[in-house]
Amino acid sequence: MADASAAKGATDLAAELSTDDSPSFVNGLLGQVQRLAPSLRGVPVADETAEPVTVPEAASAGESEQSPAQGSAQEPESAQE
Numbered sequence: 315m316a317d318a319s320a321a322k323g324a325t326d327l328a329a330e331l332s333t334d335d336s337p338s339f340v341n342g343l344l345g346q347v348q349r350l351a352p353s354l355r356g357v358p359v360a361d362e363t364a365e366p367v368t369v370p371e372a373a374s375a376g377e378s379e380q381s382p383a384q385g386s387a388q389e390p391e392s393a394q395e
Contacts (some may be wrong), residue, residue, distance in 0.1 A: 317348050 319345040328336040 317351070321345065321348065 321341065324344055325337045325341045329338040
């Protein structure tokens with residue numbers, strides 16, 4: 315069943331079985347879920363208000379991270395006397 319058909323059916327049921335405000339609430343809620351569905355499935359969704367985000371690639375299984383003992387750690391200046 316298509317997303318739009320499911321949303322229409324849910325909105326119709328809300329109109330029949332609940333209060334007068336329920337169909338618009340259900341429609342808005344399901345519309346938001348439809349808009350977010352690709353990201354929930356792992357497909358990025360463009361958001362006009364968000365800044366582009368760069369996700370760093372994970373290290374491959376064959377690479378190991380550099381330990382602090384292998385380089386970049388510096389001793390405090392007082393210890394270098």
